[in-house]
Amino acid sequence: xxxxxxxxxxxxxxxxxxxxxxxxxxxxxVVGVTKxxxxxxxxxxxxxxxxxxxxxxxxxxxxxxxxxxxxxNGGISDLLSVSQVVVDCAPGKMGAENLxxxxxxxxxxxxxxxxxxxxxxxxYTSSANHIQNLNARGTRVVSCNTTGLSRTLVPLFDQxxxxxxxxxxxxxxxxxxxxxxxxxxxxKPVLKVPSHHGPDVMTVKPEIEINSLAVAVPTTIMHVxxxxxxxxxxxxxxxDSIIRMWEQTPRVIVMNxxxxxxxxxxxxxxxxxxxxxxxxxxxxxxxxxxxxKLVGNRLYYFxxxxxxxxxxxxxxxxxxxxxxxxxxxVKSANKTDESIARYYSTS
Ligand SMILES: NC(=O)c1ccc[n+]([C@@H]2O[C@H](COP(=O)([O-])OP(=O)(O)OC[C@H]3O[C@@H](n4cnc5c(N)ncnc54)[C@H](OP(=O)(O)O)[C@@H]3O)[C@@H](O)[C@H]2O)c1
Numbered sequence: 001x002x003x004x005x006x007x008x009x010x011x012x013x014x015x016x017x018x019x020x021x022x023x024x025x026x027x028x029x030v031v032g033v034t035k036x037x038x039x040x041x042x043x044x045x046x047x048x049x050x051x052x053x054x055x056x057x058x059x060x061x062x063x064x065x066x067x068x069x070x071x072x073n074g075g076i077s078d079l080l081s082v083s084q085v086v087v088d089c090a091p092g093k094m095g096a097e098n099l100x101x102x103x104x105x106x107x108x109x110x111x112x113x114x115x116x117x118x119x120x121x122x123x124y125t126s127s128a129n130h131i132q133n134l135n136a137r138g139t140r141v142v143s144c145n146t147t148g149l150s151r152t153l154v155p156l157f158d159q160x161x162x163x164x165x166x167x168x169x170x171x172x173x174x175x176x177x178x179x180x181x182x183x184x185x186x187x188k189p190v191l192k193v194p195s196h197h198g199p200d201v202m203t204v205k206p207e208i209e210i211n212s213l214a215v216a217v218p219t220t221i222m223h224v225x226x227x228x229x230x231x232x233x234x235x236x237x238x239x240d241s242i243i244r245m246w247e248q249t250p251r252v253i254v255m256n257x258x259x260x261x262x263x264x265x266x267x268x269x270x271x272x273x274x275x276x277x278x279x280x281x282x283x284x285x286x287x288x289x290x291x292x293k294l295v296g297n298r299l300y301y302f303x304x305x306x307x308x309x310x311x312x313x314x315x316x317x318x319x320x321x322x323x324x325x326x327x328x329x330v331k332s333a334n335k336t337d338e339s340i341a342r343y344y345s346t347s
């Protein structure tokens with residue numbers, strides 16, 4: 001079978017990771033990545049052998065790459081002409097403009113969580129609605145927070161049939177490479193309540209009733225979610241059985257804060273570096289075993305989200321869903337994750 005040809009529009013925090021994850025697979029190939037102009041990030045594309053294109057079709061901008069010694073293969077239209085699907089990794093809220101280009105080029109498209117659900121009318125997470133996205137023209141992989149919530153809540157919902165959830169997102173202020181955002185010495189509540197994060201889960205799993213609050217705190221490395229979920233009467237679950245269920249769930253890691261001495265996000269990130277993940281990434285959602293407690297019908301737990309990387313394998317599964325090449329999300333997730341693990345152990 002021919003490999004799926006994937007263009008990546010935007011080669012920043014998410015784009016460079018998605019490109020690597022696709023490069024790790026045997027059923028898809030990166031046909032090009034875009035930058036707005038020459039910058040240090042172009043070196044990575046060259047090193048990886050990803051053909052470089054410009055985000056614009058403006059000839060002057062295209063030429064600016066060669067002035068700095070980079071070979072630019074053309075503008076976004078040229079990239080789209082050799083792609084079957086484009087993964088849009090542009091900064092949030094640029095979607096509407098880019099969508100027109102994708103539609104007129106006749107390529108399939110995947111946006112990221114910085115765009116609203118309304119842009120595509122369809123959203124995606126591997127565990128919640130892979131099948132509903134099969135063969136669709138385009139979709140949106142939900143944000144890192146929504147992906148994190150879906151990873152643990154969808155299997156819980158599948159076990160007990162109904163869920164009412166309240167959660168607080170304790171959000172990192174900025175990505176580590178981002179020098180323009182804050183706060184650096186304050187805690188900033190998101191005053192639009194409820195925040196969009198929880199309700200966004202309902203774009204992929206409408207059956208889960210969920211609301212959220214959010215606060216940004218001065219850290220760059222992870223988000224933490226503090227979650228309260230009300231289970232239905234007669235759910236038949238226990239604290240232990242819920243923990244065992246998450247241990248069996250793809251892309252969820254359960255560890256014990258006390259026994260494993262891993263009680264902060266700093267230690268979780270150190271563990272990710274120890275296991276050799278590139279950029280110190282952790283694709284999995286991290287659940288503290290000793291922070292899980294079921295009291296009657298009410299479940300309390302904490303989880304940590306590596307904001308720059310949990311959505312990366314979802315983009316790979318999403319490509320297979322849009323192209324209709326794998327209907328079973330678990331099979332896709334296993335293939336994606338095993339290929340990525342192999343890739344990093346050898347590259
Ligand atoms: N960062 C996270 O933690 C995170 C997590 C989950 C989802 N997301 C979402 O993922 C998307 C990308 O975020 P990011 O953090 O990767 O942003 P980023 O680091 O700022 O990277 C954005 C990339 O898009 C390029 N770009 C600029 N204008 C463009 C345009 N008009 N069309 C196409 N590309 C353009 C930039 O080019 P230059 O490099 O030349 O400037 C850059 O390579 C957003 O929707 C965001 O909300 C981000």
